[in-house]
Amino acid sequence: MTNNNTYKYDVNSLKAEEFINHEEIIDTLGYADSNKDNLELVDAILDKAELLKGLTHREASVLLACEDKSRINRMFELAQKIKKDFYGNRIVMFAPLYLSNYCINGCVYCPYHLKNKHICRKKLTQEEIKAEVIALQDMGHKRLAIEAGEDPVNNPIEYILDSIKTIYSIKHKNGAIRRVNVNIAATTVENYRKLKDAGIGTYILFQETYHKESYEKLHPTGPKHDYAYHTEAMDRAMDGGIDDVGLGVLFGLELYRYELAGLLMHAEHLEAVHGVGPHTISVPRIKRADDIDPSAFDNGINDDIFAKICALIRISVPYTGMIISTRESQSVREKVLNLGVSQISGASRTSVGGYAEPETEEENSSQFDVSDNRTLDEVVNWLMRMGFIPSFCTACYREGRTGDRFMALCKSKQIQNCCHPNALLTLKEYLMDYASEDTKKLGEELISREINNIPNPKAKDVCINKLDLISEGQRDFRF
Numbered sequence: 001m002t003n004n005n006t007y008k009y010d011v012n013s014l015k016a017e018e019f020i021n022h023e024e025i026i027d028t029l030g031y032a033d034s035n036k037d038n039l040e041l042v043d044a045i046l047d048k049a050e051l052l053k054g055l056t057h058r059e060a061s062v063l064l065a066c067e068d069k070s071r072i073n074r075m076f077e078l079a080q081k082i083k084k085d086f087y088g089n090r091i092v093m094f095a096p097l098y099l100s101n102y103c104i105n106g107c108v109y110c111p112y113h114l115k116n117k118h119i120c121r122k123k124l125t126q127e128e129i130k131a132e133v134i135a136l137q138d139m140g141h142k143r144l145a146i147e148a149g150e151d152p153v154n155n156p157i158e159y160i161l162d163s164i165k166t167i168y169s170i171k172h173k174n175g176a177i178r179r180v181n182v183n184i185a186a187t188t189v190e191n192y193r194k195l196k197d198a199g200i201g202t203y204i205l206f207q208e209t210y211h212k213e214s215y216e217k218l219h220p221t222g223p224k225h226d227y228a229y230h231t232e233a234m235d236r237a238m239d240g241g242i243d244d245v246g247l248g249v250l251f252g253l254e255l256y257r258y259e260l261a262g263l264l265m266h267a268e269h270l271e272a273v274h275g276v277g278p279h280t281i282s283v284p285r286i287k288r289a290d291d292i293d294p295s296a297f298d299n300g301i302n303d304d305i306f307a308k309i310c311a312l313i314r315i316s317v318p319y320t321g322m323i324i325s326t327r328e329s330q331s332v333r334e335k336v337l338n339l340g341v342s343q344i345s346g347a348s349r350t351s352v353g354g355y356a357e358p359e360t361e362e363e364n365s366s367q368f369d370v371s372d373n374r375t376l377d378e379v380v381n382w383l384m385r386m387g388f389i390p391s392f393c394t395a396c397y398r399e400g401r402t403g404d405r406f407m408a409l410c411k412s413k414q415i416q417n418c419c420h421p422n423a424l425l426t427l428k429e430y431l432m433d434y435a436s437e438d439t440k441k442l443g444e445e446l447i448s449r450e451i452n453n454i455p456n457p458k459a460k461d462v463c464i465n466k467l468d469l470i471s472e473g474q475r476d477f478r479f
């Protein structure tokens with residue numbers, strides 16, 4: 001076992017091994033095991049969660065260990081209630097854009113690892129990025145998450161900054177990318193400041209696993225091997241001025257109970273030190289890819305446990321958005337949408353340059369196999385048929401509502417008067433510019449129904465007026 005005896009748990013510490021403390025997680029799991037049948041405690045934790053105040057990693061771990069069917073049902077009901085009360089029926093859409101798969105790291109679960117000599121290596125030029133962005137805009141996307149491997153020679157920070165500039169500069173027909181989220185390797189405060197100045201939305205970095213010993217084995221070579229540098233990245237990002245950060249673990253690498261405790265400890269740490277918790281949490285599960293076989297990892301979780309984890313994240317950090325990608329199949333996505341997922345990707349390509357021109361099999365450069373291959377129009381149509389409002393909203397970041405300003409708005413409950421009309425306005429733009437006839441018909445019906453669910457009458461009137469202006473050809477309104 002890792003010798004962590006020199007480290008003591010301290011949520012306020014800036015040392016990775018102290019705010020994600022191994023002994024504390026082991027103690028937490030022991031506490032959860034000894035209390036999993038303590039139904040009085042389980043009920044008290046669920047009562048607390050009803051108040052929308054969130055749960056600590058200890059409390060959530062007790063719920064995760066609890067096997068009582070009626071209590072598990074209550075967890076799911078509560079997650080659904082929070083999702084409905086707070087996020088309503090809106091689902092924000094985004095797409096990943098892979099810029100480069102050159103990488104000097106040795107992550108054993110990712111086909112971009114340095115030793116993979118047969119995967120096709122690609123790095124998009126600015127001209128190719130332009131073509132990708134036009135293809136994404138032609139689908140209707142407004143929000144991207146850019147991804148690149150870690151490679152200071154091929155993918156230096158200047159390349160990432162140039163790419164962001166290119167993406168924001170392209171205005172094709174009525175299209176525009178209005179928010180670029182960035183998922184690149186842990187870096188310095190100075191580089192985070194440059195990303196902030198380039199106008200990024202959320203900085204996303206998956207921890208992969210919070211278990212230090214496993215982390216070091218899973219990342220045997222390259223700069224990512226340094227657990228502390230990686231785990232402390234969000235603190236540096238916040239020091240560099242980025243106040244929307246996105247966490248995530250890759251479920252399947254380590255024991256899921258360990259990971260949930262670590263993830264919530266990380267959220268508690270950010271809140272304690274920076275006054276604002278994570279903006280989003282992603283819940284990827286390990287998937288098949290070029291030279292990666294998920295069965296080689298023995299901590300895989302089934303769909304039921306996955307749903308329980310999603311429900312517990314929802315009730316533990318009610319104000320943190322939850323993201324699910326096309327790694328998951330349509331049926332799994334359907335199950336967790338009601339449990340609190342607030343953002344999904346649509347029509348994703350996980351290869352470098354797959355949007356403008358689909359890849360042939362020989363030139364496969366993808367990071368993982370996609371389980372949901374539908375077009376964006378099909379995903380939008382499917383969401384509406386299930387009663388959700390697909391939203392292309394990017395308003396908060398553009399209105400400067402990030403970090404603690406965003407959280408303050410969330411907690412004031414006034415966000416309903418922003419999110420709901422913004423969802424309708426951006427959906428309307430999508431319907432006018434990109435939707436198929438069937439999707440358009442469904443969407444117009446949905447907008448006429450949902451306009452009545454804007455709580456504030458003044459906001460409702462303004463929204464109706466703006467919807468008319470969009471019909472007349474104007475674009476880009478926001479609350």
Ligand code: SF4
Pocket residue numbers: 103104105106107110111112113114148149150185224
């Ligand atoms: S997970 Fe990221 S850092 Fe690791 S090999 Fe893949 S691209 Fe590189």
Ligand code: SF4
Pocket residue numbers: 092391393394395396397415418419420422
């Ligand atoms: S108003 Fe803000 S929180 Fe709501 S969907 Fe838009 S960007 Fe997200």
